[in-house]
Amino acid sequence: MIFVVGAMLNLKRITILTGNLGSGKTEVAINLALSLMRMGKRTALADLDVINPYFRMRLVKKILENSGLEVVAQGGDLAFADLPSLSPAVKGVIENSEVNGVFDVGGDDVGARVLGIYRDSLFKTQFQMLFVINTCRPFTRSPEGIIKYINSIQTASGIMAGGLVSNANLGMETGLDTILEGFEIVSGVAGILKLPVVFTVVEDHLEKEAGKALGGEAEILPIHRFMSSPWQSD
Amino acid sequence: MGxxxxKGNEAIGEGAVRAGCRYFFGYPITPQSELPHYLAKRMPEVGGLYLQAESEVASINMVFGAAGAGARVMTSSSGPGISLMQEGISYLAGAELPCVIVNMVRGGPGLGNIAPAQSDYFQATRGGGHGDYHLIVLAPASVQEIVDLMQDSFDLADKYRNPVMLMGDGVLGQMMxxxxxxEEKILSIPEKSWAATGRMKREKKNLINSLYIVPENCEVHNIKLGEKYKLIASGEQRWEEYRTEGAELxxxxxxxxxxxxxxVADLCKAEGMPVGLIRPITLWPFPGRRISELAETAKSFLSVEMSMGQMVDDVRLSVNGKKPVHFYGRVGGxxxxxRDVFNEVQFILSGGAR
Known part of the structure; x- marks a missing residue:
């Protein structure tokens, strides 16, 4: 499948995904990077999550690399360590103008703090920091909660958010209504903060329905889930 | 509300708040750190107290203090931290203080790793600390069940004046x-006439204590605790059954x-193999009564654990030699x-032919 999403054509070279804990940044990052790659862009996906050692990108590194992505993540034995360590190759992605980068940052303000290390080099290149929102998660169900989170992440990283990503979902129980209700809340926040909703995340099997329901209002990023529970894999 | x-760890926090817990003392350790992280935000919203102690030893003794004053209180940790707490847990059991202790088990022994495990079963169900005592141990298997069991944890703790342990692992804690x-319920928290809340012109002082210098008195205390454990063991066994009807294994x-x-049970069903599952929800008291009944009809049992074989002892005690009890385990996280468990089941059903 080849997805060509309008919004992605306008993305700057480096896309940094932040959000609260469990907002779905990793799934969004993986799928965004795959979409960019399928558009023919050389793309590196970087794991900057130093706070959560479970369900993170480095666990599916092999699968992603086999599909052609460059994956920048702490490897070897350190993939299983509870250490706040980052791959030295992250800096390389920022400085190499040939490559598009998608950065998956750890959750909350504590996770976003790592961006401080890269702040100076980021400001020398083209990048945007997007804030991923799942309105079905605790603390980000209302515009007030979401804005509080965005502020705390902007403060911790020293970077202003350049756009929002609506990722409303209830995991396996996500329905069209979940996506539409979430989009409405996120759009409300976008209006208050004067930021664009850069794209709305939709599980691939709901893509058509969601596209119809949202009309021309929203850019859609169809996603396929990579993080699964141990009993879901055979 | 929709x-x-x-995450499981967040659900523990929210479940506790909804069960009326307003005090949390803890010290961070993977894989349960989202729980203190959640409560640090949530407790102030409900007028509760979140406090990061300087160690697990401090946390459990803070729990002792709050429980002694009659509060609904909780702490949480994982393997190494729970080991550090054992002295305090024994004191809580000895002083008959209700509280909830969460153990999101990780790979051990020693520092081990942060990956999921079930190797703290013995520690949880046999006591863990010194002296003759039991914790009530609950083991949820889904995020929804965590929310539901938190209410029960606090209720059971109050009902029996006994510490309750909620046991999970990193996967349950981290998965969403x-x-x-x-709806938020109106809570009926029983009045704690024994709590140390001030003399209030009562005739007798309320003392929170586990010290019985005179052996005769300490024996009386132990026998009283023993009677309580018997009552819990007979009245509080919980389990879930899945495809057990007509199951041979x-x-x-x-x-x-x-x-x-x-x-695995679903895979077996698809292959026409008569295989069921009994899932203990209380690890102590262990649902031995039901397993003993099932031993009349089933031909064999297979204990599947993330340990080298701990719960299998309880399965064997319950089956009591009536049928063979097998074991399959993965360890160290x-x-x-x-598929591997399915192969093991097939191996047993075929009488040992691979």
């Missing part, structure tokens, strides 16, 4: 599932391992794969 997508939190598994075994 459903919410929650949709949960229905329901019954798997016994709890928590994450039970989720895997449910998938590894999770049994459904």
């Amino acid at each position: 459903k919410m997508l929650m 599932e949709p949960v229905d939190l329901g 019954i798997m016994v598994a709890y928590g994450t391992a039970a989720r895997v075994c449910k998938a 590894m999770i049994p794969a459904a």
Whole structure:
């Protein structure tokens, strides 16, 4: 499948995904990077999550690399360590103008703090920091909660958010209504903060329905889930 | 309110708040750190107190103080931290103080790793600390069940004036599932006439204590505790059964391992193999009565654990030699794969032919 999403054509070279804990940044990052790659862009996906050692990108590194992505993540034995360590190759992605980068940052303000290390080099290149929102998660169900989170992440990283990503979902129980209700809340926040909703995340099997329901209002990023529970894999 | 997508660790926190817990003392350790992280935000919203102690030893003694004053109180940790707490847990049991202790088990022994495990079963169900005592131990298998069991944990703790342990592992703590939190209930927390809340012109002082210098008195105390444990053991066994009707082989598994075994039972069903699952929800008291009944009809049992074989002892005690009891385990942070357990089941059913 080849997805060509309008919004992605306008993305700057480096896309940094932040959000609260469990907002779905990793799934969004993986799928965004795959979409960019399928558009023919050389793309590196970087794991900057130093706070959560479970369900993170480095666990599916092999699968992603086999599909052609460059994956920048702490490897070897350190993939299983509870250490706040980052791959030295992250800096390389920022400085190499040939490559598009998608950065998956750890959750909350504590996770976003790592961006401080890269702040100076980021400001020398083209990048945007997007804030991923799942309105079905605790603390980000209302515009007030979401804005509080965005502020705390902007403060911790020293970077202003350049756009929002609506990722409303209830995991396996996500329905069209979940996506539409979430989009409405996120759009409300976008209006208050004067930021664009850069794209709305939709599980691939709901893509058509969601596209119809949202009309021309929203850019859609169809996603396929990579993080699964141990009993879901055979 | 609609459903919410929650991590197991967050669900423990929210479940506790909804059960009326207003005091949390803890010290961070992977894989349960999202729980203190959640409560640090949530407790101030409900006028509760979140406090990060300087160590697990301090946390458990803070729990002792709050419980002694009659508060609904909780702490949480994982393997190494729970080991540090054992002295305090024994004191809590000795002083008959209700509280909830969460153990999101990780790979051990020693520092081990942060991956999911079930190797703290003995420590949880046999006492763990010194002296003759038991914790009530609950083992949820889904994020929704975590929310539901938190209310029960605090209720059981108060009902029996006994510490309750909620046991999970990193996968349960970290995974996200949709949960229905329901309407907030009006809580009926029983009055604690024994709590140390001031003399209030009562005739007798309320003392919170586990010191009995005179052996005769300490014996009386131990016998009283023993009677209480008997009551709990007979009245509070909980379990879930899945495809056990007509099953020739019954798997016994709890928590994450039970989720895997449910998938195995479905695989078996598809292959026409009579295989069921009994999932203990209380690890202590162990649902031995039901397993003993099932031993009349089933031909064999298979205990599936993320340990070298701990709960299998309780399965054997319950089956009491009536039928063979087999064991399958993965350890050190590894999770049994459904296909491997299925192969083991096939091996047993075929009488030992691979």
